[in-house]
Amino acid sequence: MLLLLVAHLAMALAAPALMSWLGRRAFLVLAIAPASATVWALTQTSAVLRGDLPTEVVEWVPGLQLELAFRMDTLSWLMLLLVGGVGALVLVYCSAYFSAKAGGLGRFGGVLVAFAGAMLGLVVADDMLLLYVFWELTTVFSYLLIGHYADRKASRRAAMQAIILTTAGGLAMLVGLILLGESAGTYRLSEIIASPPGGTLATVAVVLLLAGAASKSALIPLHFWLPSAMAAPTPVSAYLHAAAMVKAGVYLVARFAPAYADLTAWQVIVIALGCGTFLVGGYRALRQHDLKLVLAFGTVSQLGLIVLLVGLGTKSAALAGLALIGAHAMFKATLFLVVGVVDAATGTRDLRRLSGVGRALPVTATAAGLAVASMIGLPPFAGFAAKEAAIEAVRQDGEGWVGATVLVAVTLGSVLTAAYGLRFLWGAFATKASVTHAPVAEGEPESVGPGEPPAVTRPSLVLVWPALTLAVLGLAVAVLPGLGDKLLSPYAATYPTGDPGHLVLWAGITPTLLLTLLILAGGALLFVGRAPVERFQARLRTGPEADHLYRRTMRRLDDVSADVTAITQRGSLPFYLGGILVVFMALAGTALYTGTSLPVEVRGWDSPGQLVAGAAIVIAAVLTVRARRRLKAVILVGMSGYGVAVLYLLHGAPDLALTQVLVETITLMIFVLVLRRLPAYFSDRPLAVSRWVRLAIGVLVGGTVAVLTLVAPGARMHVPQSIDFADEAYSFGGGKNIVNVVLVDIRAWDTMGEISVLLVAATGVASLIFRQRRHAVPNRVSEVEVDHTASSGVWGTDDDRDRMASLRRRGVSTPAQDAHAQPRGAPSIGSAIAGSRAWLRAERTLAPQRRSVIFEVVTRLLFHTMVVFAAFLLFSGHNTPGGGFAAGLVVGIALIVRYLAGGRYELGEAAPVHPGLLLGSGLFLSAGVGLVALLGGAEVLQSVIVEIALPVLGPVKLVTSLFFDVGVFLVVIGLVLDILRSLGAEIDRQGEETGADDMGTPADAPTPAEVSR
Amino acid sequence: MTVDMTPNLTLVVVIGVLVAAGVYLMLERSLSRVLIGIILVGNGINLTFLVASGAAGGAPIVGMTDTDEMSDPLPQAMVLTAIVITLGMTAFLLALAYRSWQLHRHDEVQDDVEDRRIARIAAYDQAIYADMDTEDTVSDLDRDAAEARDETQSSDDDAEPVGAR
Secondary structure, three states, rough: OOHHHHHHHHHHHHHHHHHHHHHHHHHHHOOHHHHHHHHHHHHHHHEEEOOOOEEEEEEEEEOOOOOEEOOOOHHHHHHHHHHHHHHHHHHHHHHHHHHOOOHHHHHHHHHHHHHHHOOOOOHHHHHHHHHHHHHHHHHHHHHHHOOOOOOOOHHHHHHHHHHHHHHHHHHHHHHHHHHHHHHHOOEEEEHHHHOOOOOHHHHHHHHHHHHHHHHHOOOOOOOOOOHHHHHOOOOHHHHHHHHOHHHHHHHHHHHHHHHHHOOHHHHHHHHHHHHHHHHHHHHOOOOEEHHHHHHHHHOOOOOOOHHHHHHHHHHHHHHHHHHHHHHHHHHHHHHHHHHHHHHHHHOOEOOOOOOHHHHHOOOHEEEEEEEEHHHHHHOOHHHHHHHHHHHHHHHHOOHHHHHHHHHHHHHHHHHHHHHHHHHHHHHHOOOOOOOOEEEEEEOOOOOOOOOOOOOOOHHHOOHHHHHHHHHHHHHHHHOOOOHHHHHHHHHOOOOOOOOOOOOOOOOOOHHHHHHHHHHHHHHHEEEEEEEHHHHHHHHOOOOOOHHHHHHHHHHHHHHHHHHHHHHHHOOHHHHHHHHHHHHHHHHHHHHHHHOOOOOOEEEEEHHHHHHHHHHHHHHHHHHHHHHOEEEHHHHHHHHHHHHHHHHHHOOOOOHHHHHHHHHHHHHHHHHHHHHHOOOOOOOOOOHHHHHHHHHHHHHHEEEEEHHHHHHHHHHHHOHHHHHHHHHHHHHHOOOEEHHHHHHHOEEEEEEEEHHHHHHHHHHHHHHHHHOOOOOOOOOOOOHHHOOOOOOOEEOOHHHHHHHHHHHHHHOOOOOHHHHOOOOOOOOOOOHHHHHOOOOOHHHHOHHHHHHHHHHHHHHHHHHHHHHHHHHHHHHHHOOOOOHHHHHHHHHHHHHHHHHHHHHHHHHHHHOOOOOHHHHHHHOOOOHHHHHHHHOOOOOOOOOOOEEEEEEEEEEEEOOOOHHHHHHHHHHHHHHHHHHHHHHHHHHHHHHHHHHOOOOOOOOOOOHHHHHHH | OOOOOOOOOHHHHHHHHHHHHHHHHHOOOEHHHHHHHHHHHHHHHHHHHHHHHHOOOOEEEOOOEOHEEEOOOHHHHHHHHHHHHHHHHHHHHHHHHHHHHHHHOOOEOOOHHHHHHHHHHHHOOOOOOOOOEEEEEOHHHHHHHHOOOOEEEEHHOOOOOOOOO
């Protein structure tokens, strides 16, 4: 069975290619897939009859108990025959039906085959979750098929309606399946049917299952999607209505009926929906003028009857139901295919305009006649046998008023069926004297002259024989004596109650036969009196239709969702944050209040120093909040940060203290770099009320966190994870500094993730600031001439330019002016600077008044010292405080110092590499070394200790995690360099371009002094 | 290693103040104040790790401190990671603030324009977008049926009948 599914899948995927190669003849190739399913089912017939059921189980997701489990019993066998047989015939029909020039055939063919495959999987699946997967696949494929003509509004609307309704039902069904599976402890369909779980939960589950079945099988009140779905191409309608899609719901009911038909809820739902749908469908079919619509409502009606029969729960009704499933598939497919022929031959499906078609297309008319005879229950057709068995079953097994009601409903519905069957046959093929100028809908071009029936072209034989085959089959299966009984009764026998029924063509003169005659007479009467009936129906047409209600509901749903969005999605960041924080307080607060108690004893402090540092932090934090000036706030927050570093140190965490100090320093400098551009003061927000709310939220959140922190230590139940780290760090990690070993070895994956985050952040910063492309090489002194846009030098302003002018008058020249003053052929300013002996290489690119000789000298002295110190931190970090992070940050600070002393060209000289190179090679080094361990048979990122004896230095212990740390080191340098190049150098350059000065105001904006006033 | 789990009151107070001050700033609209708030909250939360890891001790370095007197190294490693990540985040938010200044000459986080539009539309009970497929709420199966035509074989034959399109 899995093989069949794979065949369908392969065929579906190959369909577009086949279609472009073979044209529409490719449909014949595609038909092989469903045909093979039919053939396989036929070869298994005897096994199925013997009860030796073919099964197949392939493990899929063991954790979910999800298996590709397939099993074919009589019901599946019947469905498989229909799905495959009708599918193959429909595909053959397609090859002649569609114009060779029709668009989208490749996709259409593929989807149709896939749909057949999904249907096949659905009927043989023995795992409920698998069944659900196929169920939804049929929904999706039917959506694509119904919406085949995507350029038509009606098509799109019908497809959308179908998918919304059936998916909603499908979701209900999924809940039902899971409830059932969980209470049974297995998702095997066969096991659940064999020993069904009971109780309220099971009842709820079964009701949900029926909801899914009702939506799929178009039972009232969700029946309206099926008639709308006739917007699909006619072959699709034939398949959808006869064998697939709607039959899935029927299949589900038939599958669960043996286990649950005795539930009252089941009985109520099945009888009410079944009878109601049977009658409503038949009634509405009587007043349609479009042949496809007559058939569509006819299908709705028949589905009601079939669900009623297979759901009723008795053996005889079930047998009748199964027979009707088969009969219906054959006659309904025939009729739709015939409509396609008529439509293609005449160009219309309006039965008010068709006339004389029967005379022109006798073979087609014969097929239709056979099918209609089966539908309305004329002997000796399959439909007759099924309907006889149905009436017999309902008559025999029905009890009390419910039984009487069902009998009356079935009889009435059959009368309606007979009436619309005759109406269809007459409408499509009769020669009508009355066909004159048919009323044409407004806005429609009048294609037919008054009183003139449409001309008929002769259809190709390929269009006719599939329909005829099915019609003749409908006769054949009934005429062979005992065939139906023999093939179908094994499944009917699994129903718990009632006597086994029989499918016979002649059972003597019984009340049932009399009832059948009555039905046929009533149908004929309704047909003959069709004119008054139509008038009566037109007068009765009041009240909203289900379709209308559906649309209004969808519209209201849109409105409600807009309202909900408007309330919750306010677009305000403080609002969202506030919401999150309030929820945090509510949840954590509740947990604290109900589940914990405050600790009995607390320590005031570990050392008095903590008290001092703590007080400093608190004061700095409060002042930060009160600060209105940006720079002040930043410096205060930096102070609190340094205070935190002191706390780390006092707690016994030197690594943390070191890192915190370095990070605070860098943060401060980055802030200053950006604050150059921003206004000096925070904008005033004089909303007094909201400020108090914010304050309240702040204090409450702070309090909650404080209490949480107070309670958390008391919640410890186990000894710390790190109790053995000291040992492990030294013996396996090869280092004495445990924190560092944790970072580069024990929890190296964490660090790996972290440096990836840093890489992303650095890239993000650069991409926000560099508006055009990121330069491949940083600003170098050698570029000065090309790049130097402002004549005043780096960090110069317009004012400076004027000052320069006065300086120039006195014979002093700026570097750039120098360059221009050089005679042609003389070395450029860049090479001049490069060749000069200065404290810093790029010092002369600065505007003169921005230079500080002392700073330059100090930088010159400090830079290399700092780099050496960083190297020391890096290599000793494994045993003493330090490591890649700290070392990288120190190099970062050294670079910042160079930048501050010498401007962006100095930065370029200090680090003439692209930050991306550092980031990338750092990450590569860390990850690469981790992988190297794999070669030695160890785990990823595991350290290897190598001891080498060097001639002079003696034994050297080398731990491979050092390379990991070097990677971290490079990434951190890359981050800082990227920040400097973006927030420092590039902002400088942009400022020079736009003429903005360093105090955060463009040239034409008020100066800081004015703002502060 | 110390497993004295009595909480340190000084740290708890510092944590409370840092978080309260940070949250107050985070609820502002100015991006730089939000960022300062995030840094404060971050510092506060980092300190909670210290409290949760027990009492203070010596530096967790083998040979320097006796194993029994060490502070817990695991939370320290986690906090170290957090500190460095905060640096990356600070840089990113500052870049955002600068970009906002470049575009709007301020660094305030404005309300989302699209969200405001939805709210306005919801107030009028209008459709969010014009949907031609659902606009006419009156359905007409007959009309739809008359419009539904397949691209069939005969529809493009030369011997096309009068009735076919």
